[in-house]
Amino acid sequence: MSVLIVGTTALDSIKTPKAENPRLLGGSASHAAVAASFFAPVNLVGVVGNDFPRKYIDLYRKHDINLDGLQIKEGKTFHWSGEYEINMNNRRTLLTELGVIETFSPDLPKAYVDSPFVLLANFAPALQNLVLNQMKKPRFVVADSMDLWINIALPDLLKLLKRVDGFVLNDSEARLLTKEDNLLTALKKTHKLGPKYVIIKKGEHGAILSSKQGLFLSPAYPLNKVVDPTGAGDSFVGGMMGYLASTRGSVDSNIRRAMIYGSVTAAFCCEGFGLKSTIKTTRQAIDKRVKELEKLTKF
């Protein structure tokens, strides 16, 4: 089954203590779509400017990502620039140029509206709502978000949360949203906002799912070296939704394993700048790490 993914399609300029990488392919939808593409057909929704490099279009195509929903507009592609500190955990934004995203109005191709799985990757919640308005009875809708939207677009986000099945956020965002330090309490408070499935991402420490089936503690795949964590959270949720779309049976019976697949895909993402490492991986390499993770956690 296919998964529709909407989010930012961007150019990322990433600085670390060791390297500078200008105008890489980035954005929540790009990371999530490539991650999901290892498992299921992806319908991408987004917007880029006419400065968007041809090679990035080719990269999406190489991953069989359907681009009928990618608008190419007169103007500049959304450009984000950030700098990581030496431990690769703390980063600061140097620059944000919205470009064509500022006036973006998603208009879904007909073939998209029946996608059974929908990932509203990190984006303005008003736009996530607009996409959801156009969908016909999707089977499973998950939204991701970020601190920015909690701070500046909370009413839109709260409206969205009443409409989605699942919500994914990281630990600091969960604390910001719920004003709760304890993550189990934060999970409970987030359920009260609507979603039946709440996942809190904890970066290198894995993720926690809370649903009617109880909690699931998902481990992260341990890495010898983190080159660039940009997009890891998007890869996690993209891999998870792609894997879910590839399975038979209920979401409940597959979501734990889907999170493991998401974790492994996110680990590949961290091993290179932007999407450089993700695009070099294969379904076989992902399966191998999932098996390793089984061994690393068995007791």
Add this chain to the structure above:
Amino acid sequence: MSVLIVGTTALDSIKTPKAENPRLLGGSASHAAVAASFFAPVNLVGVVGNDFPRKYIDLYRKHDINLDGLQIKEGKTFHWSGEYEINMNNRRTLLTELGVIETFSPDLPKAYVDSPFVLLANFAPALQNLVLNQMKKPRFVVADSMDLWINIALPDLLKLLKRVDGFVLNDSEARLLTKEDNLLTALKKTHKLGPKYVIIKKGEHGAILSSKQGLFLSPAYPLNKVVDPTGAGDSFVGGMMGYLASTRGSVDSNIRRAMIYGSVTAAFCCEGFGLKSTIKTTRQAIDKRVKELEKLTKF
């Protein structure tokens, strides 16, 4: 089989944003010994002053902890006082009165020297070495330590590390000791200092074991409320060593499960001030949470 535990036997005055608890039973050996006592006979080595409350001696006895190696000296019991910040993760030391610990020289009762399992809980590495000198061919020796000893007694600690089978430290201590930010690299570097089993504790995020069998990612038991994390690390390693001492077969075949038992015992520790919650638990309650943790991590 029995486990010998040496470390501090102290009075802890613990302040949190919500409460003040003066002169609780504390210290690395107290927490580790009570944790281990749920699984195996414990031989305690330590020193207290003649101000040490009778009720704490009774508490050790209630847990069948052998006190032949506990010296009661003229003077004051080691007293530590600390204050936690609102998130219960950051703490600062308000006061440290060494008391009788300053002149402590461990002298092991004859019945102790054959203990097959030895836990050198957090203590001055010179004293940990002194205890180890008196042991006859122990089967499995594990040491714990802290940032203080890495900073002020590194030569003694390095000497100790060449003599122990296992070493347990937390993530920030691992980074301090190895000057490595990546934990997998820090594990490798710590192996080079001697121990064949290295465990890095990550608090609420669980622990990682590195051994010849590879890595093991041990989850932490998720808690709705952390009342006081003092002694959680000691409870973890105490529970682990106690469980190991209770099992047949090789350390390799039992250590993963032993870490899970340690995690669960540590979780109970966090639910009350000092040892208040730990002493209320039972082996049955621990087994129940271990089973829960199996369910929470299965995929």
